[in-house]
Amino acid sequence: MDSGPSGAAPSGPTLHDVAREAGVSVATASRALNGSTRNVRSENAARVRAAAARLGYRPHLSAQAIARGTTRTVALVVGDVDDPYFAALAAGVTREAEQAGLIVTMAVADRSPERELELVRRLRGQRPRVIVVAGSRIAGTRTRDLLVAELSEHRTAGGRVALISQPDLPFPTVSLDNHGGARRLAHALLGLGYRRFAVLRAPERVRTSAERCSGFLAGLRESGLDVGRPVVIEADFTRAGGHAAAGALLRRGHGDVQAIFAVNDVMAIGAMTALRGAGVVPGRELAVAGFDDIGSAIDVVPPLTSVAVPLVEAGAQAMRLALSGDGAAARALVPARVVLRASTPGPPAPSAP
Amino acid sequence: MDSGPSGAAPSGPTLHDVAREAGVSVATASRALNGSTRNVRSENAARVRAAAARLGYRPHLSAQAIARGTTRTVALVVGDVDDPYFAALAAGVTREAEQAGLIVTMAVADRSPERELELVRRLRGQRPRVIVVAGSRIAGTRTRDLLVAELSEHRTAGGRVALISQPDLPFPTVSLDNHGGARRLAHALLGLGYRRFAVLRAPERVRTSAERCSGFLAGLRESGLDVGRPVVIEADFTRAGGHAAAGALLRRGHGDVQAIFAVNDVMAIGAMTALRGAGVVPGRELAVAGFDDIGSAIDVVPPLTSVAVPLVEAGAQAMRLALSGDGAAARALVPARVVLRASTPGPPAPSAP
């Protein structure tokens, strides 16, 4: 008789109760509450609504889903929530979904592709209208193929899919202009006079990092200027990673490096703190630039040069892309804009040969 | 024949299909896949599983919900996602829920109590096992009463409720020790030698702010020391609000104020930037302290003195509280710990009478 520690079974008044209370049939009650109000006598409709209110009736969404054969659900998979990057994306997706009258179900993959796959599997059970994956973007063939298979089945079953900033998969995708943004940042820094760089990046399989890194290097290369051989240091894609990487740079001796490009802001900020901790003034002795332009980029000292990406907008756009029903080839590229601040004031002395 | 712009109807293989494919009855298929595996011959079970895999079958959660009379859903209402405070709470709730095998549905109230109420109404339609509200904590009687009514009905129907940091409502609640944390911060600052304070707070109806403010003032008062009349400035509960408030303080002339307490970190950080913009060095000429100890508190210059509240843990605890099924009177107080950093080094000169 005990329903167990965690388990009650939410019930509540049903449409039958409402119908009885209003003295009409369930069919009429259904029509009055959720169907086309058109064909029900207004007096009856009023009685039904009154009865529903009196009883505190709420339509059982699962029952509706099964009867109608459709849900109003969007399944969202993010790598993490407690991270401004994903939080902003989630905010965008949620805003747009709610505007379309859809309910968002969110699952957190903890940045693990396997878990991401597992979640998509389970979420599919909800028969969501749309599945949005804002993933960890880690390359890897097997899990990736399974994910594609899973999403394909979803689509075959009539569902929609949208990806945010994933590697190239056969679904509508909105991507951030990582390569272009980093490239333009390189140009901007060169324009300021910097010539020797260090790049703080994440491991190769983190695609976002890889793209930003290669974009930056491409920007340097195509300038035709003599930039020597940029120092590249690999670390975690986190604040701690940036901190560690900067530490490593200082330890190995940063030589003639004038500017550090960290592939995201939290790494850049961690790096700045590490520099300062070692007595090196960020901006003055060593310039620092990041990527993402997170809110706090403006509150660190010196304010951080970065590349702004409208993350909330990217999330919203993903929803729109999914709902628009354009084909799997639909792509949206969210622009990235270089924002120069005091952390890259230009090299201290005009390069003296 | 056109299903409309945004609307496909996700279908897919059903249990019947699987059963037929495996050459067993639906009942057996059901048992093999989702019921107690105990009572089905392993050979049959294998056939069923194989058939399910071959067909890409996923149980229809809505159908299960309706047949079982129970869901495995947690409905979470947050004020905002794109804010580290709520993001951390959401992360905690999500982590704990997923560990219990529950799926989280998230809705964003945009910090509006009316919208919060509306969302709870709609979410109830999902018949979630648990409803968690991490609200905007704005006082207001009417909407509040309706929310209580709604949540009560949910409970009556057998569901669970948990609140995070809400005003005192008759449901299990985990609260942050805002008053105590601020009080201890006051003590700490007094201990450092500060005597003249300014408080940057949000409007009275923002409860979190109100509690922190009153806790701080109580801490000052009970010290018995001569602290004069602290300057209290009201502004938005945001970074911009902090910036503006600090601006206002400087404009009106901060007189003998030695330390600023902002009721949250983002306000404090905004204030620091404003001070610096006006040529006042934070920490040196004017000490600054915040509340929340958000990640970036450590990355601003000087590092920000704050009061740490384990937000992720608070979210997790709310889930546990809800699942434990303790009565409506269940309360959990998440401790808050003062963290002194360089933004409050102690007043410049030993107080000279």
Added chain:
DNA sequence: TTGAAAGCGCTACCAG
């Protein structure tokens, strides 16, 4: 405009 009734996909009870 209304009501009766047939499902929607799945579970669980009841016989075999």
Added chain:
DNA sequence: CTGGTAGCGCTTTCAA
């Protein structure tokens, strides 16, 4: 251990 079958709460023909 297995299959038939009666619902779960709701929508949606089909007749009236």
